[in-house]
Amino acid sequence: MSAPGENxxxxxxxxxxxxxxxxxxxxxxxxxxxxxxFFVLGGFFAIMLRTELFTAEAMFMNGNEYNRAxxxxxxxxxxxxxxxxxxxxxxxxxxxxxxxxxxxxxxxxNLLSWYLLIGGAFIALLSLFWGGxxxxxxxxxxxxSKSADAVTLVVFxxxxxxxxxxxxxxxxxxxxxxxRAPGMTMMRMPLFVWSLYATAIMxxxxxxxxxxxxxxIVAERVFGVGIFDPNLGGDPVLFQHFFWFYSHPAVxxxxxxxxxxxxxxxxxxxxxxxxxxKAIAFSSxxxxxxxxxxxxxHMFVSGQSDLAASIxxxxxxxxxxxxxxxxxxxxxxxxxxxxxxxxxxxxTLCLMSNFTIGGVTxxxxxxxxxxxxxxxxxxxxxxxxxxxxxxxxTGLFSGLYYWFPKMTGRKYHExxxxxxxxIVFIGFNATxxxxxxxxxxxxxxRYHTYDGIFAPYxxxxxxxSYILAxxxxxxxxxxxRDMFKGEKTDEKNPWGGTTLEWxxxxxxxxxxxxxxxxxxxxxxxxx
Amino acid sequence: MSTDKVDRRVDHxxxxxxxxxxxxxxxQGVWLFMATEVMMFGALFTxxxxxxxxxxxxxxxxxxxxxxxxxxxxxxxLLFSSFTMALAVRETQLGNNKKALKLVVVxxxxxxxxxxxxxxxxxxKIHHGLFPSEAMWNYDAQTSNLRLFMVVxxxxxxxxxxxILIGIVLMFWLMKRLKNEEFSKDxxxxxEGVGLxxxxxxLIWIYLFPLMYLI
Numbered sequence: 001m002s003a004p005g006e007n008x009x010x011x012x013x014x015x016x017x018x019x020x021x022x023x024x025x026x027x028x029x030x031x032x033x034x035x036x037x038f039f040v041l042g043g044f045f046a047i048m049l050r051t052e053l054f055t056a057e058a059m060f061m062n063g064n065e066y067n068r069a070x071x072x073x074x075x076x077x078x079x080x081x082x083x084x085x086x087x088x089x090x091x092x093x094x095x096x097x098x099x100x101x102x103x104x105x106x107x108x109x110n111l112l113s114w115y116l117l118i119g120g121a122f123i124a125l126l127s128l129f130w131g132g133x134x135x136x137x138x139x140x141x142x143x144x145s146k147s148a149d150a151v152t153l154v155v156f157x158x159x160x161x162x163x164x165x166x167x168x169x170x171x172x173x174x175x176x177x178x179x180r181a182p183g184m185t186m187m188r189m190p191l192f193v194w195s196l197y198a199t200a201i202m203x204x205x206x207x208x209x210x211x212x213x214x215x216x217i218v219a220e221r222v223f224g225v226g227i228f229d230p231n232l233g234g235d236p237v238l239f240q241h242f243f244w245f246y247s248h249p250a251v252x253x254x255x256x257x258x259x260x261x262x263x264x265x266x267x268x269x270x271x272x273x274x275x276x277x278k279a280i281a282f283s284s285x286x287x288x289x290x291x292x293x294x295x296x297x298h299m300f301v302s303g304q305s306d307l308a309a310s311i312x313x314x315x316x317x318x319x320x321x322x323x324x325x326x327x328x329x330x331x332x333x334x335x336x337x338x339x340x341x342x343x344x345x346x347x348t349l350c351l352m353s354n355f356t357i358g359g360v361t362x363x364x365x366x367x368x369x370x371x372x373x374x375x376x377x378x379x380x381x382x383x384x385x386x387x388x389x390x391x392x393x394t395g396l397f398s399g400l401y402y403w404f405p406k407m408t409g410r411k412y413h414e415x416x417x418x419x420x421x422x423i424v425f426i427g428f429n430a431t432x433x434x435x436x437x438x439x440x441x442x443x444x445x446r447y448h449t450y451d452g453i454f455a456p457y458x459x460x461x462x463x464x465s466y467i468l469a470x471x472x473x474x475x476x477x478x479x480x481r482d483m484f485k486g487e488k489t490d491e492k493n494p495w496g497g498t499t500l501e502w503x504x505x506x507x508x509x510x511x512x513x514x515x516x517x518x519x520x521x522x523x524x525x526x527x
Numbered sequence: 528m529s530t531d532k533v534d535r536r537v538d539h540x541x542x543x544x545x546x547x548x549x550x551x552x553x554x555q556g557v558w559l560f561m562a563t564e565v566m567m568f569g570a571l572f573t574x575x576x577x578x579x580x581x582x583x584x585x586x587x588x589x590x591x592x593x594x595x596x597x598x599x600x601x602x603x604x605l606l607f608s609s610f611t612m613a614l615a616v617r618e619t620q621l622g623n624n625k626k627a628l629k630l631v632v633v634x635x636x637x638x639x640x641x642x643x644x645x646x647x648x649x650x651x652k653i654h655h656g657l658f659p660s661e662a663m664w665n666y667d668a669q670t671s672n673l674r675l676f677m678v679v680x681x682x683x684x685x686x687x688x689x690x691i692l693i694g695i696v697l698m699f700w701l702m703k704r705l706k707n708e709e710f711s712k713d714x715x716x717x718x719e720g721v722g723l724x725x726x727x728x729x730l731i732w733i734y735l736f737p738l739m740y741l742i
Contacts, residue, residue, distance in 0.1 A: 102542035105552045170559045178552040208567035224660035225678045233672040242570055
């Protein structure tokens with residue numbers, strides 16, 4: 001039994017009690033600051049890029065500087081923000097609570113995973129002292145093995161961060177297998193847990209391939225032994241195969257947890273049993289499975305055979321099926337629900353509309369005849385920002401606001417939260433809709449100057465990006481301010497949710513539950 | 528408090544229900560880690576087979592350059608070390624920390640022997656100018672892509688060698704804990720976990736040996 005008023009935040013004191021903590025909730029809070037810090041830094045580079053692109057001529061960056069800012073933006077956002085974002089931050093906090101466990105299966109590994117992320121990020125960001133890296137976040141060979149920039153550092157840092165991702169995934173898989181409360185069968189798990197489960201499978205099986213691929217680049221640069229080196233008969237396209245074998249599942253590592261957040265938020269804020277529980281749960285697994293078979297759609301113009309391209313094209317379109325199943329079930333859940341438009345729900349509705357655009361444009365790109373025209377244009381840039389920023393990151397913020405009272409024991413400013421979400425939505429669409437248009441007209445990506453006919457679109461996009469940046473900074477400001485200054489609350493269940501994390505004290509005690517809960521029914525028994 | 532050091536011979540960590548529960552979870556974690564190893568080496572085996580299909584002659588020439596006798600000795604050494612490791616796990620399960628310690632020492636000696644033999648192999652290759660970097664390559668190859676074979680050879684066996692080194696570090700960790708009699712009939716997760724790791728390192732070599740040296 002714990003003393004009254006004691007919770008996981010105040011039961012130990014001092015900076016060292018945080019840095020050496022093995023409490024999953026404290027580790028989640030450490031991820032909170034880390035990931036939001038990286039997000040602001042990555043966003044800073046994005047704003048530099050957009051500002052440079054405001055005019056058709058070079059403004060304050062030359063081509064090389066532009067490439068470096070672009071690489072840092074991409075690498076930061078992918079490896080340090082979106083991949084760890086929902087699993088390591090929200091998953092760490094919510095997963096054990098949702099399944100009625102006292103902690104994750106391997107608490108020390110959980111802490112190690114945070115240190116690996118920090119260490120990897122530190123190594124990668126050291127490259128800034130050498131001016132950065134100009135390869136793009138995909139590190140395509142042979143350029144990445146020849147570039148004079150500090151590629152080795154960034155690649156090695158990404159390798160370490162990959163380890164962090166593997167460790168988190170492995171930990172979550174064992175936690176979900178072994179630590180569910182009595183009575184919680186797999187089919188009684190909340191859908192966020194299902195989405196983390198599918199994500200963890202992909203993290204464990206795909207990340208090692210990225211790891212070895214990145215080490216091969218390091219070997220080529222440091223020892224001069226190049227497995228992809230065309231001078232020796234090596235095949236640079238093999239690098240692309242390896243890279244996308246990880247990096248395509250990786251985009252589902254990024255988005256599937258966001259789907260999980262949506263499933264929770266939709267049910268809670270409609271006060272209605274989720275429609276099609278099994279369909280949503282299994283569609284996560286289906287996405288995880290198909291994700292391993294579609295990597296070739298990144299390589300339609302890399303010289304693979306027409307047969308391979310056709311097969312990858314068809315398989316890619318298959319991903320649309322489980323994704324659409326999710327979307328339809330969410331809409332069916334909304335139908336005749338008691339919808340309350342609180343901040344998490346607004347983020348979630350934004351996600352649903354953004355992701356629909358991102359998903360459908362993905363089908364254009366899956367058709368390989370269309371892709372040949374749209375490849376390496378701003379159409380692609382807009383498409384993956386609609387899925388990654390409009391999808392994954394929007395889901396992250398939805399979840400942050402959703403679990404904020406439980407995490408901190410404080411309320412955030414509701415009206416400001418809503419306004420921030422809406423500003424982000426407006427800014428986001430203002431930034432990326434023009435990119436769809438100019439991309440379809442042939443504006444290539446990764447150029448720091450461009451033909452004047454695209455100037456109006458670029459200007460609109462840049463102005464939109466300022467609105468977007470303001471919205472996100474506002475949303476982060478609210479979270480951090482109210483973490484310390486918000487109105488205190490010990491309400492166990494502010495939203496009327498039905499999953500287990502809402503049955504324990506707010507904020508939870510160190511061991512999560514005074515008594516291990518016993519589960520007798522499905523997680524969404526509203527009415 | 529739950530973060531205090533747990534004596535796992537008689538107790539389990541606070542978030543598990545029983546020692547068996549904790550053991551099973553730990554073991555599952557190790558198995559999942561094995562899966563990541565398979566995926567990581569899987570990529571390299573893919574590269575091996577792809578290039579083998581493309582440059583068959585070079586692969587034949589390269590395979591003939593390797594010393595199959597040394598490879599065979601190393602295979603026997605590793606297989607024997609896997610055997611002693613398995614015995615060590617069994618003895619720990621029976622609660623015989625002292626016997627297990629001796630077996631782990633034998634396993635570690637085998638691991639060192641493997642690395643010593645590997646060192647002689649590597650230095651022989653480097654001496655003949657077969658290390659495939661730009662600066663060190665100095666070999667009159669019969670076929671056009673021999674250097675690529677040597678790249679694949681050094682990277683795959685090198686990564687495997689790193690795994691042996693990690694294994695040795697883990698063995699010393701086990702030795703310290705076995706010496707302190709930290710294991711019991713109810714708690715032997717660490718020994719079994721390292722044992723599983725050692726078997727996968729062995730298993731990868733079982734594939735590397737014929738693919739590199741024999742065929």
